[in-house]
Amino acid sequence: MSKDIRIKKGLNINLVGAAEKTTSKAVLSNVYALNLDDFHGITPKMLVKQGAEVKAGEPLFYNKANEEMLFVSPVSGELVEIVRGARRRILTLKILADKTQEYTSHKVMDVEKAEADEVRKFLLQSGAWPFIKQRPYDIIATPDSTPKAIFISGYATAPLAADPDFVLQGKEAELQAAISALRTLTPGKIHVSVGKSSQSPLAGLEGITLHKVSGPHPAGLVGTQINKIDPVNKGEVVWTISPQDLVIIGELFLTGKFNAERTIALGGSVVKSPKYYTTKIGAEISTFLYASGVSQEKFRLINGDVLTGSKTHPEGHLGFYNNTVTAIPEGDDYEFFGWNKPVFNKISSTRALTFSWMQPNKKYDLDTNTNGEHRAFVVTGRYEAVFPLDIYPLQLLKACMVKDLDEMEQLGLYEVAPEDFSLTEFICISKQPHQQIIREGLDLLYQEIG
Amino acid sequence: MGLKEKLHQTKLKYQGKKMAPAFNALHTFLYSPNETTHSGSHVRAVDDLKRTMNTVIMALVPCLLFGIFNAGYQHYSAINGFPENFSVLEHFITWDNFWLGAITVLPIVVVSYGVGLAIEFLFAVIKGHEVEEGYLVTGMLVPLIVPVDTPLWMLAVAVAFGVVIGKEVFGGTGMNILNPALTIRAFLFFAYPTWMSGDKVWVHGAVDRAGTADAISGETVLGYLAQGNNTEMFAKYDLSEMFFGFIPGSVGETSTFLILLGGLFLIFSKIASWRIMVSAVVGSLAMGLIFNGIVAAEWIPEYSKFYGLMSFEFWQHLLVGGLAFGIVYMATDPVTGSQTNRGKWIYGFLIGFLSVMIRVFNPGYPEGVFLAILLMNVFAPTIDHYVVRGNVKRRMKRLKNATIFPKVSGEVEELKTETV
Numbered sequence: 001m002s003k004d005i006r007i008k009k010g011l012n013i014n015l016v017g018a019a020e021k022t023t024s025k026a027v028l029s030n031v032y033a034l035n036l037d038d039f040h041g042i043t044p045k046m047l048v049k050q051g052a053e054v055k056a057g058e059p060l061f062y063n064k065a066n067e068e069m070l071f072v073s074p075v076s077g078e079l080v081e082i083v084r085g086a087r088r089r090i091l092t093l094k095i096l097a098d099k100t101q102e103y104t105s106h107k108v109m110d111v112e113k114a115e116a117d118e119v120r121k122f123l124l125q126s127g128a129w130p131f132i133k134q135r136p137y138d139i140i141a142t143p144d145s146t147p148k149a150i151f152i153s154g155y156a157t158a159p160l161a162a163d164p165d166f167v168l169q170g171k172e173a174e175l176q177a178a179i180s181a182l183r184t185l186t187p188g189k190i191h192v193s194v195g196k197s198s199q200s201p202l203a204g205l206e207g208i209t210l211h212k213v214s215g216p217h218p219a220g221l222v223g224t225q226i227n228k229i230d231p232v233n234k235g236e237v238v239w240t241i242s243p244q245d246l247v248i249i250g251e252l253f254l255t256g257k258f259n260a261e262r263t264i265a266l267g268g269s270v271v272k273s274p275k276y277y278t279t280k281i282g283a284e285i286s287t288f289l290y291a292s293g294v295s296q297e298k299f300r301l302i303n304g305d306v307l308t309g310s311k312t313h314p315e316g317h318l319g320f321y322n323n324t325v326t327a328i329p330e331g332d333d334y335e336f337f338g339w340n341k342p343v344f345n346k347i348s349s350t351r352a353l354t355f356s357w358m359q360p361n362k363k364y365d366l367d368t369n370t371n372g373e374h375r376a377f378v379v380t381g382r383y384e385a386v387f388p389l390d391i392y393p394l395q396l397l398k399a400c401m402v403k404d405l406d407e408m409e410q411l412g413l414y415e416v417a418p419e420d421f422s423l424t425e426f427i428c429i430s431k432q433p434h435q436q437i438i439r440e441g442l443d444l445l446y447q448e449i450g
Numbered sequence: 451m452g453l454k455e456k457l458h459q460t461k462l463k464y465q466g467k468k469m470a471p472a473f474n475a476l477h478t479f480l481y482s483p484n485e486t487t488h489s490g491s492h493v494r495a496v497d498d499l500k501r502t503m504n505t506v507i508m509a510l511v512p513c514l515l516f517g518i519f520n521a522g523y524q525h526y527s528a529i530n531g532f533p534e535n536f537s538v539l540e541h542f543i544t545w546d547n548f549w550l551g552a553i554t555v556l557p558i559v560v561v562s563y564g565v566g567l568a569i570e571f572l573f574a575v576i577k578g579h580e581v582e583e584g585y586l587v588t589g590m591l592v593p594l595i596v597p598v599d600t601p602l603w604m605l606a607v608a609v610a611f612g613v614v615i616g617k618e619v620f621g622g623t624g625m626n627i628l629n630p631a632l633t634i635r636a637f638l639f640f641a642y643p644t645w646m647s648g649d650k651v652w653v654h655g656a657v658d659r660a661g662t663a664d665a666i667s668g669e670t671v672l673g674y675l676a677q678g679n680n681t682e683m684f685a686k687y688d689l690s691e692m693f694f695g696f697i698p699g700s701v702g703e704t705s706t707f708l709i710l711l712g713g714l715f716l717i718f719s720k721i722a723s724w725r726i727m728v729s730a731v732v733g734s735l736a737m738g739l740i741f742n743g744i745v746a747a748e749w750i751p752e753y754s755k756f757y758g759l760m761s762f763e764f765w766q767h768l769l770v771g772g773l774a775f776g777i778v779y780m781a782t783d784p785v786t787g788s789q790t791n792r793g794k795w796i797y798g799f800l801i802g803f804l805s806v807m808i809r810v811f812n813p814g815y816p817e818g819v820f821l822a823i824l825l826m827n828v829f830a831p832t833i834d835h836y837v838v839r840g841n842v843k844r845r846m847k848r849l850k851n852a853t854i855f856p857k858v859s860g861e862v863e864e865l866k867t868e869t870v
Contacts, residue, residue, distance in 0.1 A: 013493070120858070146855035159493075188853065233845070233852040306492045328493065331486055334454050338482025339500035346496035350720040352505040354496055368486040372498020373478060373580055376624030379502060380789040381723055394789060395838055410842040418490070425491045429502055430624070435490035 005193065005228045007215030009388040011423060013159040013347060015306065015328075016365045019265035021166055023276040027291065032075045032282035033317040034060065034093045037310070039130060041139045041443070044071070044090050052079050057104035057127060057258030060093055066143060072127030074260030074281040076102040092317075095282070106256040111180040119181045126252050130320070131245035135223075135232050137446045138417035138439075147239040149188040149230055154202040154243050155195040155213045157220030158305040158422075160274075162265035162323045164243050165200045167276065172201045174250030175243070181253050183207050186239070193225045202243060218388065223420040227389040232415045244323050262323055266292055268306075269365040270299040270327040279318060285325060286314040294327060300368045302326040307422035308435070331369025339372065346371065349382060349427040375430040383424040391415065393424050397434060400441030405448055408441055418442070454481060471574040475581035503583040505721045509712035510590050510779065516708050517701035518555045521598045522547030524698050525654040528666040532686075542696065554598055554654050555701055561602050563589040565609040573618045584623030584630070584785070585613065591631035591779060594702025595772060595820070596638060597651040604645065608637040628827045629786045632820045639815070647815040649673050652698040668698045671770040672809065676816035678758035692769040703775040706768065713778035722782035725791060726798035730777040731768065733802025738764025741810060759810040767806050776819035777802065786827040790837040797833055801826050 036044060043064035048054060054077065059070040073079075075097045083092040106126050109118065123129045124143055134141035141147070154164045168175065179190060189209045194200040196214035203210060211229060218224045222240045232238055241249075244262050251259050260281040267274040272293035279288060285301065302309035303319040306326050310319065318325065340353070347364050348354030356362070383393040391412040399407035418435035425434035457477055464470045477483075478500070487494060523542050527533070533541045566589045574581040592609065612634030617626040639646045650656040653668030671692060674683035687697050695705025703709075716722035741760040744750060750757060768774050781787060781801045788797035801822050808818025 015493075117858075144857045144859050146858060148853040148855065187855070231848065233849045235849075235854040236852050237855075300486075300492060302492055308490075309492065311492070326492075332484045334458070334481035334484050336454070336481055339478070339498060340504045343496050348496045350497050350502075350505075352497060352501050352719045352721055354501075356496075366493040368492050369482075370485045370487055370494050371482065371496045372494075372500060373474075373483055373485065375499045375580075375582055376622065378499055378584070378624045378785055379721075380784040380787070381791060381794070382720075384791060390841070390844070392790065392838055392841055395834075410845065411838070412841075412845060422491050426493065427495045427497070429497050429499055431494065431498065433489050 003209075003211050003229070004196070005211055005213045005215075005219070005225060007213070007219035007224060007228075007388045009384070009386055010157075010216035010218055011347075011349060011386045011427065012157065012216040012360070013307070013366075013426065014361065014363045015159045015267075016269040016363045017267045017271055017274045017326075017328075018160055018363075019162070019267045020273070020275040021163070023263055023278055024288075024291065026277040026279040026283065026288035028097070029279070029283035029287045029317075030097060031080070031284060031317075032073075032077070032095045032097055032280065033284075034071070034074070034095075034282055035317060035319060036090050036092065038320040039071070039140060040439075041137075041446070042071075042130075046082070046090070048079055050079055050082050053077070054079060054095065055102045055104045056260070057106075059127065061090075063140075068121075068124045069129055069140070069143060070125060070127050071130060072104075072258055074258075103257040103259075106252065108256045109181075109253055111177050111253050114181060114184055116184040119184050122253075123181075123249070127258055128245075128249045128252050131241055131249060133240050135226065135238050135240065135417060136414035137442050137450055139446070141239050142237075145237045147186045147188065147237045150182055150186055150190045150239045150241065151222050151226050151229070152190065152192045152202070152208075152241055152243055152246065153213075153220055153222040153225055154200045155193050155198070155220040157215075157217035158307055158324075159217070160265065160267035160324065160326050161220075161305045162244075162263070162276070164202070165195070165198045167263040167265075167323065168201045168243055168247065170201070171247045171250070172204065174247045174254060175201060176205050176250070177253045178246040178250035179205050179207050181249070182241075189230075191225070191229050193220075193222075195220075215388075218386075218420065218423050221419055223415070223417050224388055227391075227415060231390070231412075234409060234414055236414075242321065242323070245321070264288075264318065264323045264325060266325050266327075268299075268302075268327040270294050270296055270329060281320055282317050284314075285312065285316050285318060289314055289325070289327070296329065298330050299327050300330050302328070306366075307426060308419045329365070329367040331367030333369070335369075349386065370431050372429075372431055374432065377430050377432065379429045382427060382429065386423045386427055389415070389420065393421065396441075397421070397432070397437050400437045400444075403441075403444055405445060408445055409449075413438075413441055413445055457481065458484075468575055468578075471578065471580050472571050475571065475574070499583045500586075502721055503586045505719050506587045506716065506779070507590050509715050510587075510594065510702070512708045512712060513594055513702035513705065513775070514555070514559070514590070516695060516705045517594060517598075518551035519543060519547045520551070520695060520704055521554050521654055521701065522550035523696065524598075524652070524668065525550055528653050528656065528668060529664070536696070550654065555593060557602055558593040558596065558598075558600065558605060558701070559590075561605050562592040562609055565606045566592075566613050569610060569613045569618070573622065577622075579622070582623035584617070588613075588631045588634075592634050595631065595635050595700050595775065595780075597646065598654050598701055599651050599657050600638065600645070604638060604642055608634045608641070611637045624785055626785060627831075628824055629780055629783050632780055632824050632827075635820050636824060639820075643814065652700075670698050670816075672759070672816040675758040675762055676755075678755065680758050680761065689766070689769065692766070697770070699770075700772060700775075703772040706774045709774045709778050713774075716778065716782070722778070723784070723787070723794050723798075725794040726782050726787060726801075727777055729795045729798030730781050730802035730805075733799035733804075734767055734773060734777075734806045735764055735802070736799075737803045737806035738762075738767045741806070756810055759816065767809070771809065771817050772819045773802075773805055773809075776805065776823055780820070780823050781826075786830065788830045788833050788837075790834050792840075793830070793833040793837040796837075797826055797830055800829075 063069040421434040616633030649669040804822035
């Protein structure tokens, strides 16, 4: 049974520098790193000491709140550095990779006959559990919960994001294994969304409910799809997994090995020849960035897409959940009468002497300038035009800002993740930090109620 | 060293100092800032508050220019009689009209911006936040909604009151409950009622000449109607004059034609809400029709003091007075108006409806737009509340069918539904 989802409200941000559909193998990175900021809300407890030798897939630390949830090394090598920040909080774990990779082997499981508890335990012990995120709160799924449904979005609409159809080619077996395993964990459905006219390997899987999605960004965000298919109510839990992480999970079940390899899209106007690379989680970004070349010295390097990614630098490492790396120009320059002259080279959601509405398919070279200063909320009705969820965005943001728990609940904070507010943040005339406001609201709600 | 570099150095010098907001306000007026994104989305759309406000000002400029010419035209026509065979180029767009209009209207603009911006800067420096752009539009609206002979000191007092009490005490732009420009207008009306009403203040010079042999009348269209002098009014002004604005009235409100163009521009540029404009027009037509119906049914006698305005053709209400101006430029203020799309329909409709009602029934002063908008400003949060409750109710209804599974470990979770 398939149900079509057509999104009308939204805005496509077409940027220069989309990755060309050819894949190269990235140079092997010397050092791999896990960035602890990727695991929101997790307090790590180390299992190995600095200097220890680890295999790929061997646990490095566990979640303080749940000892069973292990986080594993993407490669085999020596744990050379534990970078700590204020109050000795662990920021990054760096692993110097061995020349020949050794893997921890788990017992191969027949997913067709597996029991829920077995699968759950296997995922937790093998380090694949953190790939499963949950809503409410947009955190790593609580192992104790049973989701009412699992959502997987195989349709990317974010600017310069990796095309799931392309990177998932030939991974049908892994995807099917992962889906079959996850099937045991929920009595509900597994909703998989693909682009309307796509040839996605996801479409042919068994045991899923397929949805065909069309429309502008944020049609590809899993939050939009959840809202249209089966919104989260108070007390309910849904899980979300990105399709590329499904491949890693599937491979674990098929081979017993944690293979951190993934295909990523390198894009952005600064990159000379944007294309796809196969590399591993935690690899140093310079290992593929400079293979494609950069056209200027000063640029913003982003782990992820331009709307939701995190700031990094060439010596930084590929994030745990990312399959996109973007490089765009920094915009730390003044512009003479930038606030009133007609604008042709930037995107706008209005027509106030801005002309992006005339060329909806033009590709833009945007920089990181905020194009204005931070202000109080003034204009109304603009967010609603790009926000397809059945939620009042302005009212929810204000409820989060004043920390009104009742309002946050009633206006639908359980249904959203910060990324759902990335587009309203992009068009925000008052330049408010929407994603941060929502993140803080979710954390507060989790702390007080969850 | 170029200007850009010099200003950058000065900005660094002022950073963290008390005067920084004042300098930044001037700096960002010349150059959009070099700020880059820090959290969340790394790229941002080009629109900011300055651009938004600037678009509204652009839509107001034709009204201001027209107001300047009209000030001169009304003055000379009141003295020398209205020209026969009126032609726009010959009788309206003349140097005499412009010059007289400029020396009467521009001082109002200067006082409005001067006093208002001074207060804005002062508050920004004291409270250490950036100067917000809200007053750029307010300062332009104020000269357009006051009578041309408003004494400047009165205006200065009213602007100070409006900006401080109407806006800054609530926390500045974005936080105010009442439209600041209308607060200023209401202050003028209630503090100096003898000045602000009657037939003298609308045409330059009428006040000075009152009681002398050269006395001139500057009765507005609504003034005539309120006194039941419908035929006399129509003898003096025809419909096209009302539509194009060659009638006495507040400086910028007379030309419905230019207001219509401004409104279309604001709708096209997606700056102002078309929902509010359309529903306000519908609301005023509805109320006008009701009054026309009452007259047609002969429920009120011809000698009633409301007869003149009630019998006025319903759609012509939009051509006279400040109704069109209020609907396009004041009711659409996003801060004080309704914030939800559905709420905007209700909010706009009631503004139009109440404007015409107050206009007809106000005994002292035949105009009601500013009172209607201020009243609805107060009710806008209530309207939004009920609209948002609709969304919440839908969510609560869904909750009844929620699929909540017990924890895997079998732990009984304490019931945490009390907040819903």
